Amino acid sequence: MSTIRPGTSGAQHRYEIVEDVLRANIAAGRLPEGLVLLEGPIAEILQTSRAPVQKALQRLEADGLVRRFEGRGFLVGAPDSRTAPIRTDVKTLGLDVPTEVDEALQSRASWERIYDVVEADVAACVVFGQYRIVETVLAEHFGVSRTVVRDVLSRLQERGLVRKNQSSHWIAGPLTAKTIKDHFALRRLLEPPALVGAVPLIDIGRLEALYERLVAAERDQGAPHHDSLEAFETQLIDVCVLSTPNEKLAGLIRDNLLPVQASERLLRQLGLPSDRAAVTEHRLIAELVLRGATDAAAAMLDRHLDAAMNRNIAQMKIVAVISEPRSVAAYLTRVAD
Structure with missing residues (x-):
């Protein structure tokens, strides 16, 4: 099966390529009627961002191949169509993505190939101070064009990890106790209401499975591994908060979470311990949602976020006396705060 339009592959936009892949798989029956299509999983399969997937779905909607609900x-x-929603992980359906389609998508996604590395490099240093990123140095470091670099930095800017100063220099950090407070203040404004709106759409099977894992972790008297705690937090937010039907709200929550998660991950990498109390807080939120106590679950989430903020700030104070790591990426230059 070829999904690239003859004679136009070089000129096709990424959303057109995604559209062709989805259209072909719908016609072949690999995406059955009633299947719920979400941007995130499709973007992962095609190794692209959500934007072209969103536009492709909108174009398919205009053609009557998919519909909103x-x-x-x-x-x-x-x-x-009156077919009931089918909530199956699209990754398990074996979509046909021809080689030329994959190559076409990847040729348009140069920034995506280095984005995760740059994000990790930036996140690993911002708790130690303020760093400048020079476009030419970053481009040389990865062997890419300055256009690609600007795409990466623009996306990091959208997510609050870098900014431009008055001299139009790209600056990362510093991540301070005040900025942590600001991010958590937004979390407390955004996430509890999102949970309330998400409740009718929550996948109860996933939530029950998460609840059982939390109960088991709570009973375990040993120190919880920090990867497990990070996974619990991520899964709880994904299941109970990001299930909100308000996509704009979900996007704000995701972007605001990035600096918080980066700081917490770095604190763990530096050897600072995770807090067992977080497991109990997560378990209580999941349990209240399962019991149908939506308002109480939202209130518990708010209390958890307040406690998590205080834990994070307390550990940031410890980091303040640690010297800058030796492994800072070559394209990051420390500047005065």
Whole structure:
């Protein structure tokens, strides 16, 4: 099966390529009628960002191949279809993505190939102070064009990890107790209401499985591994908060979480301990949602975020007396705060 339009592969936009892949798989029956299509999983399969997937789905909707419904995402099928939503992980369906399609997508995603590394490098240093990123040095470091570098930095800027100063220099950090407080203040404003709105759409099977893991972790008297605690937090937010039907709200929450998660990950890498109390807080939130006590779950999430902020700030004070790591990426230059 070829999904690239003849004679146009070099000129196709990424959303057109994604659209062709989805259209072909719908026609072949690999994406059955009633299947819920979400941007995130499709973007992961095609190794692209969410934006072209979103536009592709909108174009398929205009052609009557998918439709909106009360939940998140789109349903495969015509607008008048009455098929009940099928919530199956699209990654398990074996979509046909021809080699030339994969190559075409990757040729348009140069920034994505280095983005994760740059994000990790930046996140690893910002708690130690303020750093400048020079576009030419970053481009030489990865062997890419300055256009690619600007794409990466623009996305880091959107996520609050870098900014431009008055001299138009790219600056990362510093991540301070005040900025942590600011991010958590936003979390407390955004996440509890999102949970309330998400409750009707929460995948109860996933939440029950998470609850059982939390109960088991709480009973375990040994110190919880920090990777497990980070996974619990990520899964709880994903299941109970990011299930909100408000995509703009979900996007704000995701972007605001990035600096917080980066700081917490670095604190763990520096050997600072995780707090067992977080497991109990996570378990209580999951349990209250499962019991149908939505308002109480939202209130518990708010209390958890307040406690998590205080734990994070207390550990940031410890980091303040640690010298700068030797492994800072070559394209990051320390500057005066």
